[in-house]
Amino acid sequence: MNAMVSDTTEVEPEDVDDEALTFVLSNESQGEVARQITTAGMATRLPRLMREALALAWRVDPRLVVALLLCQLVSAVCGAFGLLATNSTITALIASGHITARLQQALPAVAVLAGMAGLRALLAIAVSGLSSRLQPAVTRLAQYVQLEAATTAELAAYDHPGFNDRWDLAGQGAGFVADMLGEVQNTISSAASLVAAAVVLAVINPWLLPLTLVAAIPQAVAAIRSARVQYEAMLSTRDQRRVMNLLRWYMGDQWQADQIRSDTIAPFLLGKYSRAADDVEQATNRAVWRGARISLVGSLASGMTFGTVWAVLALMLSAGWIGVASAGTAVFALQQASRSLQGIVGYGAAIFKDGLYLDHWSDFIAECEAMRMHRGTVAPETPQVIAVQKASFTYPGKDEEILHDVDLTIQQGEIVALIGENGSGKSTLMRLLCGLNLPSGGQVTWDGVDTRDMDPLALWRQVAVVPQKFACWPLTVRENIHLGQPHSDGDDAVWEAARATGADEVVGSLRSGLGTLLAKEFWGGKSLSAGEWRRIAVARAIYRKSGLLVLDEPTSDLDPAAEHRIFTQLRTSARGRAVILVTHNLANASVADRIVCMKDGRIAEAGTFAELAEKEGGVFSRLWALQNDRHIPGPRYQR
Ligand SMILES: Nc1ncnc2c1ncn2[C@@H]1O[C@H](COP(=O)(O)OP(=O)(O)OP(=O)(O)O)[C@@H](O)[C@H]1O
Known part of the structure; x- marks a missing residue:
């Protein structure tokens, strides 16, 4: 056996005391909610849940809600009249006299009975039709509200522990809204029917x-x-x-x-x-x-x-x-009351259960609402100077400060490379520069204006970012480059950006050129390799007419030819904008005018490539030496 290979006999994984996956949901203890499932708890929660479901329906179409409630009301009144007509029918039928005379006497009441039953059947059809229109629309609204709430919240909302989990649960809650609306409507219908039976019972005794x-x-x-x-x-x-x-x-x-x-x-x-x-x-x-x-x-x-x-x-x-006729009517009324009570209790319990899911939805909306972007209104022009002043940053829900007292200035037309060990804070600083996150302390300014005072959408129109994990949208190549914001010169600018990154070579081999759908094969699209996608992602950033271009490891999946093409183009791309390049490949940092080295959330040193490479004991020179500690090997394999 090879001495270098350790014992590989498989054993059962040990049951060690490691951390288990736990899911942080909301601040409200779920046990607390369970304890509220008491008769009194239900009595207070049920009306609120019903109001919430009806409020959503009201937002969809108030006329439909009014029509639904009216149908229920009229149906209940018909039920009451039906019961009273039962009383008159029995009274007429058990009166003394010839059967034909008694039948004739009962006829008007029987007609009312039949009319009411027919009307209630028609109303039930109308209710079912109205509900079928309302329920999908309410689900759609709930889902839309959730999407809108998430996309208009500060990016920091996503860093709150358990945010993604709550997003999932809120999605399930949105799916339950339609069911709940049906249950609310059935509860109202049962309640109306109970009231009708109660009125008749109260009249009898x-x-x-x-x-x-x-x-x-x-x-x-x-x-x-x-x-x-x-x-x-x-x-x-x-x-x-x-x-x-x-x-x-x-x-x-x-x-x-x-x-x-x-x-x-x-x-x-x-x-x-x-x-x-x-x-x-x-x-x-x-x-x-x-x-x-x-x-x-x-x-x-x-x-x-x-x-x-x-x-x-x-x-x-x-x-x-009570008389026989009243007793007979009471039997019907009691049956109706008992059915209605069963309905209220059954549907009420269902509302309560689905309401727990709806709570996840409303909690999530409230959480996003609390994190909604409330910044200023200043719309920035292409910046001359972007400055970070004494900026610090702590992720939400964390105690540890990630960035400490960072000062940095970047001029228009300048390329600044951010380098440093893993976890030193480069991506975090990059997000502050773009205004994606706001600093916890200090400030980031664009031409003297604090990013907190800017209209975030106007600010991001001035930003082009290629993050490490960029989005691969299931859209066409063209749309993946212009991102739904095409320039007036049509495809010319798309091709220009594609040529800058080598994406043009990728497009050339595709079945419908720029119109090829880039989605997984099973969605009918064309799958690209990681490097091909990267070329498209960098092209999309170059296409944007932004004042700040941020590239976080832009060439990590690229072959040397494509990487060379992007870096030789970078100087052209930097004209009229500031460029931040985050990279671990220090040779690529040589394209930058200035290199900023980060260590433990601070700027450890800054300077030109030559200055930093020669600095004794510096962060950059140490990393540079390590990166160059490779030799082209001679023949190593010996028999
Ligand atoms: N969303 C987050 N929530 C909490 N902590 C985070 C989050 N993102 C990053 N961190 C922490 O912040 C620190 C800095 O992360 P950052 O991604 O800025 O480092 P980096 O220098 O870009 O690292 P790398 O070179 O590995 O990309 C890390 O310790 C990381 O654990």
Whole structure:
């Protein structure tokens, strides 16, 4: 056996006490929400949730909401008239006299009964049609509001712990809005129907109404307890379900697909997935059994309480407190009241459950709202001087300051290279220069104006950035370069930018030239290699008529020819703008007029390439020496 190869016998991964994935959701404790699932808690939360769902629907189309509510109201009134007509029908039918005469007498009431039933059926169709129009529109609005809230928040919002998780949950919440609206509408319909039955019961005998309400209590309590059990199970398995989602995403994504195979990591990941799924399954099963037991007890108790109401009704009839016709009508009214109460409790519990998701949505919107960009209104021109003065920066939710007292000035037409070890703060400083983040202390100014006082969109129109991880939009090549902001000279400027980076060679080989869709193959597009994408991304920055061009490792995926082309073009690109080049390839920094070296969030030194390379004990000279510590090897392989 080769002595250099260590023992590779596979063992089971140890169950060490490492950190586990945890998901930071909102500030509000989810346990606190679960505790609110009590009858009193529901009584206060339910109206608020219903108001929120209706408010969203109102924003979509107030006329539709009014029409829906009117339909429910008219339907309830029809129900009440129907019940009263039942009373008249029974009275006519049990009166003394010949059956034909009695039938004739009952005819008008029967006609009212049939008319009301027909009208209610028509109204139900209208309600269903109106809801079908309203529900998708409400989902669309909720999703739009979420997208708008996220894109108009400060970039720093994304650095808040758990932001992405809350984004996901808010998306799920937006998906539940339509369901909730349906449930709200059914609750209102049940409530209207209950009111109609209650009015009739109160007319027959005032005691019947409170009795019916009391009879519904066991069922209501059981429904609330069951909702609580389900929600607690959902909470207790929340992290496991998120782990499952995450693993599903990682295992299905093309980016990792090759490594899943070459690293033979699939069994390990599948094991993690199965363990999380087992936990979820066990907790869900326990909740299902507990829920079933609660429902069974609730149904038994409810059977007994409603049985008591029927017994009271029979007693009233035998004691002569109510007539036969009224007793018959009361039977119908009681059935309607009981169905309506069941509806209110059932739909109310569903609103409560879906409302927990809607809360994720509204919390997220509120969080973004609190982080909305409230800056000034100054629209900058192409800057002559960009200055960083005593700037410091701390990421939200973190204690550690990342940048400390940074001072830096960049002139128009100047190329400044930012270099430094990993984590020294180069990308963070770059984001402050662009106004993507605002400094926690000190200031960044463009021609003397603080970036805090500028209109952010106007500022970013003056900025072109190629970040390390740039976006590969599923758009055509042309759109990927002009980003939906084409210049008036059409494709000429697009081609010019493409030529500056070698993207023109990529476009030349594509089936529809600039019009080729750059999306993954399974979306019907053309997949590009990493380096080909990089050429497009740099071309898009050169295309922008910006006063500040920022290139963060712009050539990391490029072959030497493409890299050479970009760097020889950079001086031309720098005309009339300031250029920041963030790079670890120190040879490329030679293109810069000035090199700024960062260390531990501070500017350690600055100067020309020659000055820094020769500086004894300097950061740059040390890194430069390390980067050049390679020799072209002679033959090494010996038999
Ligand atoms: N979104 C973030 N939230 C919290 N901390 C962050 C975030 N982004 C970066 N950091 C931290 O800030 C420090 C500086 O990161 P930055 O990306 O600016 O370094 P860099 O010099 O560009 O590194 P590299 O050369 O590796 O790209 C790092 O310690 C990093 O952990």
